[in-house]
Amino acid sequence: MTVTREGRICSFCGEPGGPGTDLPLVGGLGAQVCARCVDDFHEMLHDEDLMAAARSAFPWESMTDAELLATLPMIMAxxxxxxxxxHEWVDLLRTRQVSWAEIGRALxxxxxxxxxxxxRKSGDKGATA
Structure with a gap:
């Protein structure tokens, strides 16, 4: 079982990235971030005016209903x-013979x-220890 970045999206801007695209993704724990978002955040972190603006309000506070609705599918994705x-992580654990009891305990x-x-998603029918 190999966990890959293929077919992933940036968790911040929603753009598809990873292998086979012009948008490299990095990250972990399911969240992925593209190089453009890293650059944008880096610029913000090193610009006092941009940081002050980011601290003052959440972006959704100034969004229209249409903008909020347009963002919802990206949040769901x-x-x-x-x-x-x-699911991939659990599949990986199961291929390593980690028991359902251990997985349950971790969760x-x-x-x-x-x-x-x-x-049901992994196809693993074994409910043994």
């Missing part, structure tokens, strides 16, 4: 990407709850 990453749920959430 990022959430779905994180959910898919969690703070029972073995059965972990299996019910992740086994």
């Amino acid at each position: 990022s959430a779905e990407q994180n959910t898919a990453f969690a 703070g749920v029972s073995r059965q709850a972990a299996w019910e959430r992740f086994a």
Whole structure:
């Protein structure tokens, strides 16, 4: 089981990136960030005026309803990407023979709850220890 960046989107701007694109992605824990967003954040962190503006208000406070609605699919795509990453991570653990009990313990749920959430997607039918 290999976890890749292929088919991922930037969790910040929503642009597709990764292998086969002109937009490199880096990150972890499901969140991915593109080089452009890294550059933008770097510029903001080193410019007092930009930092002051960023601290003063959240961007959504000045967005129109249409802008908020247009952003919602990107938010959902990022959430779905994180959910898919969690499934890939559990698949990786299962290929390493990590038990459902251990996975459940790490998630703070029972073995059965972990299996019910992740086994159907991974195709892993084994509910053993």
